[in-house]
Amino acid sequence: MEVGDVIVYEGSNFFRQRLTLATLSGKTVKIKNIRIKGEEPGLNEYEANFIRLLDRLCNGSHIEVNETGTSVLYKPGVLMGGRIEHTCSNKRGIGYYLEPVFMLAPFCKIPINITLTGVTNNKLDPSVDMIRSSLLPVLKNFIVIDEGLSFKMIRRGLPPLGDGVVNFTCPVRRTLKSFQWVESGKIKRIRGVAYSSRVAPVVSNRMLDAAKKVFSKYLPDVYFFVDNAKGKSPGFGLCAVAETNKGTFLSAESMSSSPKEDKDIKLPEEVGEEAAWRLLEEICRGGCVDSTCQPLILLYMALTAKDVSKIVLGPLTPYSMHFLRCLRDFFKVTFKIDEHLDNSLKISDDDEEDLKLGSKKLLLTCVGTGYTNISKGQV
Structure with missing residues (x-):
């Protein structure tokens, strides 16, 4: 109102x-x-x-x-942007603060160099690993230049004590160009990281073995890194990322319960399998970006030049639906939403059930507002 x-x-x-x-x-x-x-x-x-x-x-x-x-x-x-150091609340993850920072960073007056301290991985918010693997590639597509764009996790910190450190730098842009992104491509490889803190190193190997056991039924090119950190709080988890031949990244994560949570203790094998099935669910949803990136890509579409932008997404999350309403309130931008029909797949109705192409996709179209970063003197 x-x-x-x-x-x-x-x-x-x-x-x-x-x-x-x-x-x-x-x-x-x-x-x-x-x-x-x-x-x-x-x-x-x-x-x-x-x-x-x-x-x-x-x-x-x-x-x-x-x-x-x-x-x-x-x-x-x-x-303004510039060099900033901020200590985040340990009740939420650093991802809670990074998502808005990714939206604001390209439109600062001075290139941003921000260091955040807090919880890098939790169950409520996108982890630092998911942000690095899914949000950062989307930001690169709009920034165009790689100079001055970096994202580093200096130290991993799990709940409840946190103490993780992340550094993010981003150049500034005056305007964003409109785009057409309607091909998500086919999955060509799966990568990820199995991390642990203050537990036996063998826990990470048990997680990645369980995840590989699930993925090996669908794809041969699967590889995971191991990160055994020495943080203040014990815990472990696994983040998996699927990459397509069109440059789309889909990510998912699962992690153990923190010491303060009154929940059943998960075995490493359960965490690895859960992360794998969550990624397969994300692949089933499909689209050119994953669920975590939907609000970011919708914002960039609304702020592009006064031209038509299109993107294919999987089913919208409740958070993304409300984000569309807020874009209408603040920028007077509305999106046209249609069911996406992939004409490149010429199949009969009888074969469609056998192919199991996942959930139905949406084609979102809007005309950008021509948003200009008035603080930036030149592109």
């Missing part, structure tokens, strides 16, 4: 995407009635931490939070 020059929302859902799009569009947003009926009303610690990160990325922001924390008024400033 828009009241005057202020866009008003209620509730705590989709908190990050509302503040991120407000920062890009320059529009003031007010979020009220945040958990007013909950046992702990108001902002959570990690949400307040995210507001502090946005404040450090921008110059001249105006933020008002009422005494109970149930109402936030955010008037964005100018995206």
Whole structure:
């Protein structure tokens, strides 16, 4: 709902995407009635931490939070970027903060060089490994130049104590070009990493052996790296990535329960198999990007030059559906969504069931807003 020059929302859902799009569009947003009926009303610690990160990325922001924390008024400033060091809340993963940073980084005034400290892998948010394998290739396609673009995990940190360190640098762009991305290609190889912290090194080998056992039924080119870290908290997990011959990356992950979670302890074999089946599910969903990348690619489509952009995606996640609504609120952009019919596969109805091509795909089309980074003097 828009009241005057202020866009008003209620509730705590989709908190990050509302503040991120407000920062890009320059529009003031007010979020009220945040958990007013909950046992702990108001902002959570990690949400307040995210507001502090946005404040450090921008110059001249105006933020008002009422005494109970149930109402936030955010008037964005100018995206500056530069060198930033930020300690994230251990209640959420670093991926919770990196996803909005990936959306904002190309439109800063100064190329961003940000170091985040916290939990690199957890069950709630995309892990650092998934972001490196899926979001980073998408960002490369839009940035075009590789100079100044890097993503490094300096130290791995698992919940609850975290202490992981990640560094991300990104050049700035003045405008984005429209694109047509309608071919996802066929899976040609699977890569991944089996990681562990403060457990026996053999645990990583047990995970990757279980995952390979599943993948070997479908593809011969499967290889996993092993990362035995010495973090503060014990745990283990596996991240698997499928790459197609058209440059599409699909990722999935599974990990053990943290010491503070009151859940059944998973064996390494169970974690490896779960990660493998999650990746196969992601492959079944299909599309030119995976579920994690959907909001990022939709944002870039909306901000491209005033021309038509198209992309083929698998079924939209609930988060992506709401992201489309927020894009309409902040940028007045609407998408045309059609079922994608792949004419390159000339098959009869009888053969279609046998091929098992996965879930139905969607073709999303929009006309970009011609968004310009006014802080950037030249391309």
